[in-house]
Each structure stands twice: as C-alpha cells, then as structure tokens.
Amino acid sequence: MRRLSLDEAAVFHGHLGPFLALGYRAGEIVVEILKPSSFNELKAVVRCPLKTPYSCFIDGVQCSTCCTVGKRTLEIVEGDGITLEVEGPRGGRLRLKVREEAFSKIRSTNKLEEAARWVLDAPLEALFEIL
Numbered sequence: 001m002r003r004l005s006l007d008e009a010a011v012f013h014g015h016l017g018p019f020l021a022l023g024y025r026a027g028e029i030v031v032e033i034l035k036p037s038s039f040n041e042l043k044a045v046v047r048c049p050l051k052t053p054y055s056c057f058i059d060g061v062q063c064s065t066c067c068t069v070g071k072r073t074l075e076i077v078e079g080d081g082i083t084l085e086v087e088g089p090r091g092g093r094l095r096l097k098v099r100e101e102a103f104s105k106i107r108s109t110n111k112l113e114e115a116a117r118w119v120l121d122a123p124l125e126a127l128f129e130i131l
Helices: 006-013 018-034 056-065 100-107 112-121
Strands: 043-048 074-078 083-087 093-098 128-130
Touching: 006 018, 006 056, 018 056, 018 083, 018 093, 018 100, 018 112, 018 128, 043 056, 056 074, 056 083, 100 112
Parallel strands: 043 074
Antiparallel strands: 043 083, 083 093, 093 128
C-alpha cells in the first residue's frame, strides 16, 4: 500500500497547514495500529465542521490512509470538534479525537506553517485522544 508522503499531501492540498498535518498524523496512527495490507481494507468517517480550516483535516486523512470519497471508503459528517473513526481489517476499529488543547495551540499562532510544524513535532498524546 503506497500512500502520499506529507510533501505530496501538501501539494495535493495546496499548502502545508496545521489541519492538513493533523489529518495526516491521525491517518498515520490508524495505518500503524490497524496494519491494512491494501487500501481497500480501511473505511473511515471524519466528523468535523464543514468549513475551512477544519475541513482541511479531511485531505490529510485521505492522503495518509488512501480512504477517499470516490471509493466510498471515506464518509464526511458535519460535527463539532474533529474525530476520525476507522474500521480496519480483522474487525479492528479505532477512534481518534483532536484534543481541545491542540486547537488552542494552533489558534495561538498566526503562521500556518509554524503551526503545522508544531503538529508534526508534537507528541501524539498532545494532539489526540484515542477513544
């Protein structure tokens, strides 16, 4: 299974921003834990506000998991906060929720790339709750 690199995801999305990076990291966690052998073994649901910058999370998830709306392996649902729920092979399931503290840290900087770099360097526990 070949997924897009973070650099490729930034090109796909148009820039490297913190919500793209959050989605990418969430997808990386899912792939690492659920260990799919092909891109068809994951089915994901993203719940988030359907407005930028929050919806940028969706592009990060697509690029790191290979789940897409077109393949019907990615469902988008309007919601508060941001969560990623994934079903994987052998009945595996994982649910991640972006922590409020991560939102606060991202909002505290006006520089998108600086906020994205923080997301990429932060410990996973600072970004997500695993539910």
